Amino acid sequence: MQVPFFRFDGITDEVVESLNEIISSGRLTRGKYTHLFEEEFKNFLGVELVKTVNSGTTALYVSLRALNVEGRYVIVPALSFMATIDAVILAGGKPLVLDVDETYTLDINQLEDALKRYDVAAILPVHLFGNMADMPSLTELAQKYGAYVLEDAAQAHGAHYEGIKAGAWGDIAAFSFYATKNVAMGEGGAVAVKNIYLVKRVKQLLDFGEEPAFNFRLSEFQSAVGLHSLRRIEENTRRRRAIAKKYSENFKGLFGFQRERGYHVYHVYSLRHSQRDLIIRELQDRGISTKVYYSYLLHELRGAEHFPTPFAEKLKNELFALPMYPSLTDKEVNYVIQNLLEVVEKL
Ligand SMILES: Cc1ncc(COP(=O)(O)O)c(C=O)c1O
Numbered sequence: 001m002q003v004p005f006f007r008f009d010g011i012t013d014e015v016v017e018s019l020n021e022i023i024s025s026g027r028l029t030r031g032k033y034t035h036l037f038e039e040e041f042k043n044f045l046g047v048e049l050v051k052t053v054n055s056g057t058t059a060l061y062v063s064l065r066a067l068n069v070e071g072r073y074v075i076v077p078a079l080s081f082m083a084t085i086d087a088v089i090l091a092g093g094k095p096l097v098l099d100v101d102e103t104y105t106l107d108i109n110q111l112e113d114a115l116k117r118y119d120v121a122a123i124l125p126v127h128l129f130g131n132m133a134d135m136p137s138l139t140e141l142a143q144k145y146g147a148y149v150l151e152d153a154a155q156a157h158g159a160h161y162e163g164i165k166a167g168a169w170g171d172i173a174a175f176s177f178y179a180t181k182n183v184a185m186g187e188g189g190a191v192a193v194k195n196i197y198l199v200k201r202v203k204q205l206l207d208f209g210e211e212p213a214f215n216f217r218l219s220e221f222q223s224a225v226g227l228h229s230l231r232r233i234e235e236n237t238r239r240r241r242a243i244a245k246k247y248s249e250n251f252k253g254l255f256g257f258q259r260e261r262g263y264h265v266y267h268v269y270s271l272r273h274s275q276r277d278l279i280i281r282e283l284q285d286r287g288i289s290t291k292v293y294y295s296y297l298l299h300e301l302r303g304a305e306h307f308p309t310p311f312a313e314k315l316k317n318e319l320f321a322l323p324m325y326p327s328l329t330d331k332e333v334n335y336v337i338q339n340l341l342e343v344v345e346k347l
Contacts, residue, residue: 005289009327018224033223053216056176059189060087069093072121078312097299097306105133115145127156130265135169161262171195185226240266269324
């Protein structure tokens with residue numbers, strides 16, 4: 001049996017119908033579907049404004065521009081996709097990299113020290129793999145030291161903690177709708193604004209007229225694919241969580257796990273093992289594709305200032321991810337479990 005790492009299952013009959021409707025209408029951009037998507041995503045999150053853009057990286061960049069981070073520090077975790085730190089650099093900010101804890105999100109223990117010692121414009125927590133960062137502590141510290149909070153929620157559509165969704169905790173948040181994301185449209189992103197004082201600034205940055213601006217818009221096609229994906233998010237997340245539960249029950253005691261905080265949406269299901277590279281090769285021979293998240297730390301990648309990051313270092317060497325998507329069948333899940341158990345037994 002072959003179990004791919006990812007399979008896109010979002011092109012339903014409804015999507016095809018909507019795409020045909022767009023073609024016949026002749027309105028290919030800035031139309032009904034983009035507005036519907038923005039409105040429904042805004043209500044889903046419970047924020048003041050959602051503006052779609054062409055990627056998650058763009059959403060981070062626009063958010064950082066709105067926060068005026070130029071020449072000032074932005075705190076990021078050591079373990080994330082490179083766009084998290086690249087957006088800071090592109091917006092003229094100075095990244096300051098901290099370690100992550102057992103939840104694989106920003107280590108709160110280092111945060112207060114960093115806020116005391118540096119001129120920090122914003123904290124940029126990442127809800128890694130769909131797991132919530134410690135937002136109550138983080139927002140409290142941000143308030144105490146006068147820093148903004150920008151959530152990188154690219155992997156956390158629908159995750160929540162204490163009844164508040166990822167993207168609705170901070171001042172502003174960035175989402176990605178890249179093909180593999182929990183809400184997907186191929187390429188795409190959104191800026192979600194919670195802080196009412198930032199609404200006007202974000203609109204200014206994205207609309208032509210007031211100042212020189214890039215065109216970061218989505219087409220109607222992407223919005224339509226995303227809208228139908230958004231409408232399936234709850235059902236799809238339930239399936240992801242059921243698969244994660246089954247994996248975790250079977251692998252208990254054999255691997256290191258990400259400690260959950262709140263409602264984890266399992267964009268990525270990861271395990272930790274000191275013999276990761278061997279395990280990955282063995283699984284590949286048995287037709288099971290896995291992936292390493294991430295093979296780099298952000299400060300190493302971009303030569304940024306950083307605190308000691310011993311736990312992120314360990315994760316860089318030990319983490320790998322198993323297939324995780326709503327259309328993964330029970331048969332495929334069982335095949336992954338059975339083979340991985342056989343592989344670890346032989347180590
Ligand atoms: C944590 C994180 N931040 C930012 C991004 C950037 O999103 P995009 O690929 O849509 O530019 C991604 C996804 O790729 C991501 O996983």
